[in-house]
Amino acid sequence: MLANKQRVYGLNTSVGQNKDVTIAKNVEEKFNDNLVKSHLISTGRTVPVAVSRIVVLIRINQLLEGYTGINPQIIKLIIDMYNRDVLPIFYACGSVGEADIGILSSLAELVIGKGKAWHNGRLTDTNVAFEQLGFERVHLGPKDALAILSSNAYGVGQLIYGVSRTERLLRKSTTILGLSMEGLDANVTPILSSVANANQNPFQIRAAAQLRADLDGSYLFDHHQRKQVQDPISFRSATHILGAAKHAIANCIETINMYLAGSDDNPMLDEETGEILSTGNFDVTDISLSAETIEQSLTHVSRSIFQRIKHLNNDQITGLPRFLIQQRGFQFGLQTLQETAMDADVRIRQMAHPISSEFYGLAGDIEDHNSNLPLISEKLIDINDQLSTILSLELYNASQAVYLRFHNQSINELGNKTQHNGYITAFEMSFRRLWMIGLITRRLIKLERLSSR
Structure with missing residues (x-):
């Protein structure tokens, strides 16, 4: 391309609006170094090392596809860094x-x-690592800088991290839902296989089957x-709501997999013709829309959790003491925790506001x-993070409801899964220990991490 003097974006021209500026051959390395320096614009919080690891792996796989025309030594260095746990420090803000x-x-x-890097999870100077x-820095040649930079690997990698945690939270939410049903003395007919199968929605059928297994x-x-003929919809249709969220996740994963199988590079090298071609493959609107659908679905999950918390506090529905008060007269029960739950729910709704077209x-x-x-x-x-909080609050309320219903015999009345993963001892239910909410939240996060290994 350089030999026939074809103008190629990012190779012998500058980038952005400066695409009309020609880059002389004798300043190629300086141009590439400056391209890197000028784009060190990210700010905000440092993203988790786990995100950095996912992002780098995505970019390695993309570079190995051969569409960038990058110096192979650069790919080898990035692979070596990944294998030796030397990872870039990414900051959250700086990409649209x-x-x-x-x-x-x-x-x-x-x-x-x-600059600096993560090495074995610790912050260090890159030159020290x-x-x-024994790594040697690589000198960037024609188009090398743009080949490293021009990708949506960060946005997609961060989304994979987020979706993975959402899946774990929804799995845990099913068990907590089961415990809430036991605390409410709920009707199980909506999750029976004959009822679920009649709807013919595979995601809702699987959600009901998972809940039945937890309550076995x-x-x-x-x-x-039972006291109640029919339960509130937040209980009766809970697996339908969870099924909708899991459907949204499945669609998002399918869209991400299409992205991971292809190239989003611009420009790209056509291996058959040897031409370097301008592309629009960097547009990931489909992934953004699928991610926003997940976020919208989680507003339904969150609001239904909040509703269940309120119902568990309602003595007219549960037949238990109002606000799940353990000793009447001088305790307030769990009524004030509804404010914490509502705060988390409102935050989720605010954060789920669609912004892909902004x-x-x-x-x-x-x-x-x-x-x-x-x-x-x-x-x-x-x-x-907020969903984890409101789930913890549901777990707190459900555990107290179960204790009040059965006292020390609770463990004998619960399902196989709810008694092992959802039940909290009566000691932990002491209303004088509201700091337990924080402990429960940390436990829930710990359970997520263990389940992901």
Whole structure:
């Protein structure tokens, strides 16, 4: 390409609106170094090391596809860094989701041996890590810098991290739902296989089957006389709501898998013709929309959890003491915790507000469309934090309801899964220990991590 003097974006021309500026052959390395430096614009909080690891792995696989025309030595160095746990430090803000150039610049900075990095999970100077491991920095040639930077690997990697945690939380929420049903003395007919199968929705059928498995052995299946003829919808249709969320997750994963199987590079090398071609493959609107659908589904999950918490406190529905008060007269019960639950629910709804179409034209209006995927992915992680809180509150309320219903015989009345993963001892239910909410939240997070290993 250089030999026939064809103008190629990012190879012998500058980028963005400066695409009309020609780069002389004798300043190629300086141009590439400056391209990296000028795009070190990310700010905000440091993302988890786990996200950095996912992002780098995505970019390695993309580079190995051969569409970038990058120097193979750079790919080898990035692979070696990944295998020796040397990872870039990414900051959350700095990309609008049409290739994460402003964030992936941290990876390019690492390749040229500058800045700081994670090494075995610890912050260190890149040059120190390179010296310890015998790595040599790579000099960036034509198009090498853009080949590293021009990708949505950060937004997608962060989304994978968020979706993975959402899946674990929804699995845990099923068990907690089962415990809430036991605390309420709920009707189990809505989750019976004959009822679920009649709907013919595979996601809802699986959600009901999972809940039945968690409740296996529970007193709820003993056909005893129940006080309520029909439960509130937050109980009756809980598996339908969870099924909808899992359906949204499945669609998002399918969209992500399509992305991972292809290339989002611009420009790209056509291996058959040898031409370097301009593309629009960096647009990930479909992924952003699928992620926003997950976030919308979680508003339904969250609100139904909040409703269940209220119902568990309602003596007219449960037949238990109002606000699950253990000793009448001088205790307030769990009524005030409804405020904490509502706060978490409202935060989830606020964060789930769609933003994929919120953008302006940049770079002289050359870049006039954005997907906002990194911000959407970040919001999902934050939503998960609030969902963990409201789930912990449901667990707290459900455990107290079960204790009040059965006292020390609770463990004998619960399902196989709810008694092992959901039940909390009466000691922990002491209303003088509201700090237990924080402990329960930490337990829930710990259970998530254990289940992901």
